[in-house]
Amino acid sequence: MNRKEIVFIIVFLFIIAILAMLPTGFQKQEYRHTEGVRAKVISVNNMGIHNSGIFKLGDQSAVIEIETGSRKGEQVQGNNMLTGRLSEDKIFQEGDTAWVLIGFDEKNNINFANMIDHYRMDKQALLIGTFAVIIIIFSGFTGVRTLLSFAFALLSIWKILIPVMLKGYNPLIVALIVGNLLTIGTLLLVAGFSKKAYAAIISAMTCSLATCFLAMSFGQLFNIHGAVMEGAESLLYAGFMNLNLTSIFQAGIYLASSGAILDLAIDISSALEEIVHNNPNVTRQELMKSGLNIGKSVVGSQTTTLLLAYMGSYITIMMVYMAQGTPLMNILNSKPISAEILHTFVGCIGLVLVSPLTALISSLMMNTDSVKKAEDLY
Template sequence: MKKFLLNVNRKEFIFITTLLIIIAIVATLPTGFQKQEYRYTEGVRAKVISVNNMGINGSGIYKLGDQSAIIEIETGSHKGEQIQANNLLTGRLSVDKIFQAGDKAWVLIGFDENNKINFANMIDHYRIDQELLLIGLFALVIILFSGFTGVRTLLSFAFALLSIWKILIPAMLNGYHPLFVALIVGNILTIVTLLLVAGFSKKAYAAIISATICSLATCLLAIVFGNIFNIHGAVLEGAESLLYAGFLNLDLTSILQAGIYLACAGAILDLAIDISSALEELVNNNPHIPKTALIKSGLNIGKSVVGTQTTTLLFAYLGSFITVMMVYVAQGTPLLNILNSKAIAAEILHTFVGCIGLVLVSPLTSFISGVMFAREIRRETG
């Protein structure tokens, strides 16, 4: 037994070390879509010293015009200089921002060949420090409450984020089939996440097998019902901007279907490891439990967990779509009109394809775990 534990520890050490190397490599990979900026420009952090709102024209809740400000540059080659900057307002609440004295701003400055600044545009409020604080708080909390498992979770989180940003998105932009790329990246993330959290154990293997099979099922359902619903991928926010940017070869509908799979992949692997872990605990406490009883226990556990997981999935989708629903309700739009709208139909597709995937993963994980643990029980009792 001691030798076995040492082998497991060695496996995990090699796995985590290899993953750290992969994360470092992926982090340095270029996306291939770096923005081509003008030669004499630089993005800098700046402190707003004072503002002049005389150029702003109000029209109801919207504001148009130009806000000017005196700023002090805090980073870059012109650090310490005070200059005038401009903040153009377009009347779009989702884009426009109003600065006040004391604010931190992200500013694009331009300068000539003599390094003299000739313009400064205030892009947005500077939020990097606050974002890093929140991320640091998350890391601290998860390590305090989960210990080394929390460190593994952070590794999984970093690997997932980098894989999506550096591999998945660039591959889609380069014209690779979105569903194919999403399946490869999604399943790799599933395997890595479950091995990090559960180690090289039977419960991890059972969860990986069931989550992978259910991911294929959700992709198939997304394709079939996406075609039945007659929903084009242009319903996604920002999809038309991609076309206008010159990516006319993109299959937006396949991107929509890939997004449906990715959106529910996390919930599927979560439920799979929940059930396999529960069944492992049953086997550890009752090594002589019959296979049929073990599978039945998994099904009973799954019934309870699936109910909360599907509701959680529904809350997640509704939460991101709440303002659209409020608009429909405020306008007194009939229910049939709402359900027939393309945007709502796309959310229904997202929600219920994901829910079906969750329902399928429960019995599948129970069966696979029952078979795997039953073999272990036979070896121990034999």
């Protein structure tokens, strides 16, 4: 690393720290007299549960021991309400660890303990830690850079993108700003201040803008309301009536596509840099041709990956349609499937466009006549 990259990483760490401490501004006042704690289930009472077919209704009570927070060590009665929805209901057993919301009265005594769900933070930390160790072992310091860009992306979405959208700002403009900042920050962090990074940034941002335009245009042509997104209507019921759900839906298409575009852009520019490094005498025309050939191979697999990623989340809906014998035309014309088609093919168009554009920009930026060695080897 050169001095410029070291300074950039230090600044990047500072930005991540600021984002981590930045309040979202949506902390609800009704949670002032409550506390989320981890608790161990000592015993359970299932007498209040009754079956209705495959569903369970009623409530489950349990004696729990609080393991964290201001009431650590205390044992209280916990309550687990069942609604008959398999996606939300949970059944606790003795020895389980639960995430519990406890409430206090005016005298600071516990007046309720709602068992929200099973406690999974330790398992999540184990999974994330395993990922971090593996990527550092196989990628070295580049793996550390990748983890930093990952943290930056998550914090930017949670602390900037979502709160600003909730405040009523134009979702597409907000998504464009945040998405382009993520593209620049991620590529500079992972690829350093190199020509391959600059080429990937220019091509990725250009094609991301194209996907944003396509998402807006075909979103209107498809006549799909943003309420097709899971949980979208709940925003309206929560009091955010001013939100434009359709614009949020289109912004989501852009963000989802920008990640795949970013990935393909840096793949092609890195490959072309390696060609220049190993053959400094290669001409711009040959470099351009190599980029196009690399792009043809990668685009085919990337578009299939995009299709599987999007359609995988809708596999149960497809199974329902097939189980009911729904005609294919009805399936393809339905809102959920049309939305996924829009997601998939807008992203695929972006991938197809970024391939030749990255090859062109890389061949122009990399001065093959004077290259003595690659600028960055990771």
